[in-house]
Amino acid sequence: MADTLLRRGGAERFTQAVAALSPAAGPRLAELTPPGQINLRGRPSDPKFVRTVGGVLGCVLPLSANTVTSAADVTVLWLGPDEWLLVTPPGVETALVARLREALGDLHAAVTDVTGNRTRLRLSGPNARETLMKGCALDLHPASFKPGQCAQTLLARSGIILHQIDDTPTYDVYPRRSFSEYTWMWLSDAMAEYQR
Incomplete structure (x- = not known):
């Protein structure tokens, strides 16, 4: 941590x-x-990707341009058609990165800790x-x-x-x-x- x-x-x-x-x-x-920050990339057209990310985050992934969704420990900012910034309380990002990577497995996606x-x-x-x-x-x-x-x-x-x-x-x-x-x-x- x-x-x-x-x-x-x-x-x-x-x-x-x-x-x-x-x-x-x-x-x-x-x-x-400074909050925890995670860059998430993936295909919004893939229902499995959207469902998996939503399940891990506890909120719906924003798919409309320039929108934001939130759950208890994460705020998700839409950055582009296939890119989001996940903002977490300090110290939460490492565990969230691990959970996302494990859940996404071999799906076409990238999860990167960009906290700094x-x-x-x-x-x-x-x-x-x-x-x-x-x-x-x-x-x-x-x-x-x-x-x-x-x-x-x-x-x-x-x-x-x-x-x-x-x-x-x-x-x-x-x-x-x-x-x-x-x-x-x-x-x-x-x-x-x-x-x-």
Whole structure:
């Protein structure tokens, strides 16, 4: 099992300083403990693959573009027609990788632990959407991008996965680990006008 006590995000040195400055009003930004992350590839047209993965995860595999499903210990983000990101609590990913590989056996599929690849930033509260819209070309209007949706996109020229959690709105932003400080600083600057 991975030692989750040593897991740190890439923007850790900025989080306490910004948290101390953040007033109650306006958007809030936090770096969450880096979750377990598993890249899953397979054929969605194969009913056995879909059924097997659903049985292991305890939830239906999202087959529609940019959708998300969840179960107790896993959130599944659709990344492409044959690709998903499984997000787990820290330390759960190793056992889940083993269970998936065993269950999938010789089916055409790939299960890869990518836990160190991305960090997770959470942006929430009033004007969170407007903050993201300053650097993201996605249509984030509530009629277009809703809770339970995700997308791979650019935020201020940095590749991210964006997942809307709820109507607050709350977003999980997954930048590559090497871009996490940059993404944190950009978001902090972009939301500053709403914290006055």
